[in-house]
Amino acid sequence: MPHAGLKTIIALSFVLAIGFLLVILSSALYGQYSPLFVVATYLVAPIPNAICGRYASSYNDDFMDSGSSASSILDLGRFLTGFLVLMGMALPAVLAHAGIIQWGAMVMSIIGGLLIYGTIIAFTMFFQEESDF
Amino acid sequence: MRRHRTQPLILPSFSDIVLPAINHLLYRTGTPGGISLQLDRHIYRASSSSPPFTIIMESRLFRFPLPPLPSAQNLRVFGVYSSGGLFALGIWFFLDAAIFSKYANAGTVHVQFVDWIPSICSVLGMIVINSIEKARLSAESFSFSGSNDAWKARLVLFLGFALMAGGLAGSVCVLVLKYVVPEYPFPTLYFGIANVVANSLIMLSTVVLWVSQNFEDD
Numbered sequence: 001m002p003h004a005g006l007k008t009i010i011a012l013s014f015v016l017a018i019g020f021l022l023v024i025l026s027s028a029l030y031g032q033y034s035p036l037f038v039v040a041t042y043l044v045a046p047i048p049n050a051i052c053g054r055y056a057s058s059y060n061d062d063f064m065d066s067g068s069s070a071s072s073i074l075d076l077g078r079f080l081t082g083f084l085v086l087m088g089m090a091l092p093a094v095l096a097h098a099g100i101i102q103w104g105a106m107v108m109s110i111i112g113g114l115l116i117y118g119t120i121i122a123f124t125m126f127f128q129e130e131s132d133f
Numbered sequence: 134m135r136r137h138r139t140q141p142l143i144l145p146s147f148s149d150i151v152l153p154a155i156n157h158l159l160y161r162t163g164t165p166g167g168i169s170l171q172l173d174r175h176i177y178r179a180s181s182s183s184p185p186f187t188i189i190m191e192s193r194l195f196r197f198p199l200p201p202l203p204s205a206q207n208l209r210v211f212g213v214y215s216s217g218g219l220f221a222l223g224i225w226f227f228l229d230a231a232i233f234s235k236y237a238n239a240g241t242v243h244v245q246f247v248d249w250i251p252s253i254c255s256v257l258g259m260i261v262i263n264s265i266e267k268a269r270l271s272a273e274s275f276s277f278s279g280s281n282d283a284w285k286a287r288l289v290l291f292l293g294f295a296l297m298a299g300g301l302a303g304s305v306c307v308l309v310l311k312y313v314v315p316e317y318p319f320p321t322l323y324f325g326i327a328n329v330v331a332n333s334l335i336m337l338s339t340v341v342l343w344v345s346q347n348f349e350d351d
Contacts (some may be wrong), residue, residue, distance in 0.1 A: 075213045075346060082217025090225035097229055099237040 008126055016119040022112030026092075026105040034095055035109035038088050042117040045084035046124065052077025088113045205348060212345025216338045220259070223334030227252050230327035233320075240321045247311065248328055251303035255335040258296030262339055265290055267347065297336055304332040 020039070027033045056070040056077075089110055096106035203211070227248075234244040269286040308325030 072346075075342075078210060078213040079217035079220070079342065082214040083221040084217075085214075086218040086221035087225065090221060090229075094225055094229040094232055097237075098232045098235070100232075 012119050012123055012126075015115055019112045019115030019119065022108045022115065026101075026108035026112065030102050030105050032101050032105070035092055035101060035105055037091055038109045038113040039116060041084055041088040041091060042113050042120070045081055045088065045117060046120055048077045048080035048084070050077075052080075085117065088117065209345050209348050212341055212348065216342035216345065219334050219338035219341060223331040223338060224252075224256075226327045226334065227331035230324045230331075234324060238320070240317070242311075242317060242321050242324075244324050248307055248324060251300040251307060251328060251332055252335070253300075254296050254303060255300030255332045258293045258298075258300060259335055259339045261289060261293030261296060263342055263346075265293075297339060301329075301332045301336055304328040 023035060023039050026035045052073050056073045059070050059073065092101065092106040092109045092113075095101045096103050101109075231244045231248070265286050269283060270290065304325075308329050312322050312325035
């Protein structure tokens with residue numbers, strides 16, 4: 001894992017700003033604010049993983065069991081995270097197909113949402129050591 | 134009597150003796166056609182007394198290094214993530230049909246509760262199948278507290294699979310009876326097709342989750 005310096009933080013915040021800009025543009029340009037749900041989806045997406053990871057580790061601490069149940073809990077978190085990530089991409093497509101938002105808004109909100117989620121993932125990857133210890 | 138500055142006795146280490154021998158062996162047995170044995174590239178430097186020389190031990194099989202294959206754990210994690218993604222894809226295919234029917238449908242046929250039943254069955258079946266502790270299934274060797282619970286687990290698993298297969302069959306049934314037989318044109322026909330696609334994707338997601346969860350045990 002490369003050392004996370006100041007440049008990393010600046011680059012990540014830049015990408016995050018571009019992502020938010022795209023999503024907000026996709027809403028504001030067309031006067032239809034439902035693509036903002038994409039941001040909510042991507043912000044919620046890492047939460048099940050985090051909760052289940054913490055719960056599984058405490059579960060392993062409490063019951064000195066083999067990791068069967070703990071890995072099931074971890075899998076539930078991963079499943080929900082994968083669900084939410086795909087939902088962030090599927091939501092604008094569904095809205096555009098139903099004619100609620102324009103196709104351009106769909107493209108912008110999907111790209112913006114992927115940038116936001118990529119920033120969250122990269123941030124947790126870079127700063128995992130600090131949060132663990 | 135002034136002694137000479139003591140030199141530490143330098144014993145020949147592993148990298149001084151063994152590795153040149155290995156290197157020599159590899160060189161002698163190497164295929165002349167250009168395949169050199171390389172596993173990893175080590176650079177060993179001899180100690181400071183001897184003239185510095187570098188041994189590059191190449192023990193890889195092919196010239197171009199293969200990207201490392203993902204480990205079983207990584208495959209398992211990826212399988213679980215992609216199972217969640219497939220599930221979302223299925224659910225949103227069906228929700229797309231329902232939302233389209235509500236907001237952009239020009240026809241008279243809409244998505245009703247009948248269309249929801251197969252998907253509900255599939256989701257229930259998926260929950261049932263993946264809730265079972267798989268250790269209980271495997272056999273009579275696992276008898277907890279005297280009673281043998283394998284048949285219970287198998288019964289519940291059968292129920293789950295029946296729910297899932299019923300969901301898929303029901304979606305095909307809805308497609309045929311509601312949309313194909315009255316010969317509706319395409320934007321309406323899409324509701325039935327999306328239903329079948331959604332149920333197939335949920336089934337595929339279950340299969341992927343099942344396989345990747347049992348992957349670790351092997």
